[in-house]
Amino acid sequence: MASITGSPAPSPWGALFAPPTRRQGLVLALTAGLAVLLNLQPLPLFYGIQVLLGSILPILALLLWRTGWVIPVGCIASLVTWKAWGHPWAVVIFSAEITWLTLGLQRLSRRNDQVSTGAVIPLAISYWLLLGAPMVAIFYGLILQIDPSNVTVTALKQVVNGVLNATIAFVLFMVISALQNRKGHGNGISLRGLIVGLVLITMTVPALIITMSSGYQLVLAMQQAELDNLKVVNRAVAASKPWSEIPGGDVAYRRVEANGNSTSSDAELFSQLDKDYTDGGRANVHPRELAVLISKQPMAGLRKWVNGYWSYSQLHASPGQPSVLIQVVQPAGTLVKRMQDQISQLLVVVLTTLLLGTAASMTLGALFEREINKLLKPMLTSPDGLSTLAPSLINELRVMVLLINQRIQQVRLLTFDLQETNLALRRSRDELEQVSSSDILTGCGNRNVLFLRLKEECLRCRRTGEALSCITIDIDNLTDINDRFGHEIGDLVLKRVASAVRQRLRITDHLFRSGGDEFVVVATDCNGAAAHEMAEELQALVSQLRLASKQELVPTSITTGISSLEGDELKPDILLARSDADLRHARQNANS
Incomplete structure (x- = not known):
């Protein structure tokens, strides 16, 4: 369709990727930098599972400015995962997410303005269920060849992370819109969007806190049990003679004498641990005496945890006997997989809460919006705008409608009186003009x-x-x-x-x-x-x-x-x- 001037009308997609202004470009650059910083400070959710908050800012920028330039911002922010996780596939998944949200909101905006109603949250859910989770299964399971337990927990974690970030971005968008409206800027906030934001906060935040607390206690209990097992083996090794066999299944141990001599149940394993493994840190290991050794080789983070070893070391000293340091290690894969399975169940609870909260909030918001529109429809369609409001099923709205209708009746009476007064004034003015401009006796002009x-x-x-x-x-x-x-x-x-x-x-x-x-x-x-x-x-x-x-x-x-x-x-x-x-x-x- 041509514009009035005869030049082609700008395409909605062209407007989406229109060159940003200088100020907008600076803000987008700042957004990209802050998003990178957020991804560099992940929030630990469960064992080996971290939530990245970097995508919140690109989604928020998309809601505020409706520009396609948030796609490169999201891509830049996701590059952090390449080094942190040892593979580029998360960059592909997160870049596809911000692209999906951008194109989806643009498509909705062509039919109706759905940004302020929380439409970004169903869009995020649809992306992760239709594309995000399948891509995790393909990239992590087929290409990286990670075990199914870790693939499942990763897919669930990514879904929860994506939907949670979209929810946080929408809540921030509603807060910013409310603040702008108080200053006389913007178009305010929609009733449906307000309900969606409040319901999601009241349902998601408590559920997430309870689930994280439960997950922490679960991981702590399982790691403490592993530590107790390693302690028993460690004491048994300390009480036995050197070179004696200690039954421990897949547990391996090493004795280091005070003179520096060492003996071990698996010299090749301990040599490999000393050479190719390092301490995994305290971020995911809660008991202070327990350590986890992970490979120094570049590989996906999940594979490092599965192929790692639990380690417990203790120095034993007896009266009259030289001190001896005993280190006991055990493969971490079995326990990590068990923890991942339990965490998957917790993530299912969180995801279910998010999905139910979204469905409930969208349904409740649509219900209230429909009720309000039904109330206002007679007034909006009335030529004089003074039609009475329709009744509502909601008691509070029904009382409000009754009071408003009483005021409308009063306004009608006042309007009628005012019209009569205006008519009398008009007649008096016409008579005055007639008297001032004509001769009363003959009707001629004066x-x-x-x-x-x-x-x-x-x-x-x-x-x-x-x-x-x-x-x-x-x-x-x-x-x-x-x-x-x-x-x-x-x-x-x-x-x-x-x-x-x-x-x-x-x-x-x-x-x-x-x-x-x-x-x-x-x-x-x-x-x-x-x-x-x-x-x-x-x-x-x-x-x-x-x-x-x-x-x-x-x-x-x-x-x-x-x-x-x-x-x-x-x-x-x-x-x-x-x-x-x-x-x-x-x-x-x-x-x-």
Whole structure:
């Protein structure tokens, strides 16, 4: 579709990737930097499972600015996982997530503005269920060849992480929108979005805290049991003679004498541990005496934990005997997988809470939005906007509707009274204008309107070159008529003369009463000859009037004076003065 100017209308996708302004570019760069810092500080959720918060900021920027430039921001933030986890596949998964959300919100915005209603959360859920989790299974299971337990827990963790970050970003978006609205900026927040945010917070945060606490206690108990087992083996090795066999299954041990000599149940294993393994740190090992040894080789983090070893070392000293250091190790894979299985169940609980919370909040938000729209529909569709609101099933809304409808009825009554008052004022104004611009007795224009009309016609005739004439009419002997027959007959003479003059005038001519017994005719497009002819006709018409008082005929006649517009220098008051002078001259001639 072409725009009004004829140039092609910009594509919605083109607007999505329009070049950012300088300020917007700086903000996006800052967002990318903060997102990287957040990913560098992961939040430990369970054993070996960390939550990355870096995608919160790109999603928040997407909600605030609707720009496709958040996609490279999300990609840059996800590069941290390449080094931390030892593979690039998380970069692909997280980049695909922000791309999915960007295109999904853009598609929804073309039909309706769904950003403020929490639509980003269902979009995030759909991505992780349809694309994210399958990609984790492919990349981690087939390409990295990680065991199924770790693949399952990773997939669940990624789903929870993605949906949680989208939820946090939406809640921050609602908070920012509310703050902007308080300052008079933005469009405020939607009712559905407010409900979605509140319900998700009240359901997700407690569930997440309880689940994390339960997971911590579970991992602590399992690691403590492993430590107790290694302690028993360690004491048994300390109590036995060197070179004696200690039954321990897959447990291996090493004795280091005070003179530096060492003996071990598996010299090759301990040599490999000393050379290729290192302490995994305390982030995921809670008992202080227990350690986990992980490979120094570059590999996926999950594979390091599965292929690692639990380690416990203790220095034994007996009276009269040299001290001996005993180290006991055991493969960590079995226990790690058991912990991963238990953690998977906890993640299922968290994910289920998120999904149920999202479904409940979206349903509840839609219900309230539908109720509000149903209430407001009569008012929005009413031409005057004063229709009463529809009833609601919700008690609080029903009471509110009742009060609002009462106010609407009061407004209707006040509006009706105001309309009646305005109508009366309009009538009074029209009457006042009529009184101020016309003669009450004859209905002709008064002297004030005469000068305004004469000025307008003079200006118009100068522009168009048309002729303009002014005829002054004076009723003969009106004073004598008033004295002889009474003022009622005098007023009747004025009315009958005005009526007779109107019969002769054209629609473009104007009649005014300029004084007690004087009238003025402003004749447009009328030269001097035509004005003299009109004056003679007016005199003839008036002379034919037959007025009687007490069976006595009332004489009626008029004297006229004429002037016409001559030259650009002629002014309206000069035109009228010449007409008056011509009237006086005519009266003098009649008296002589």
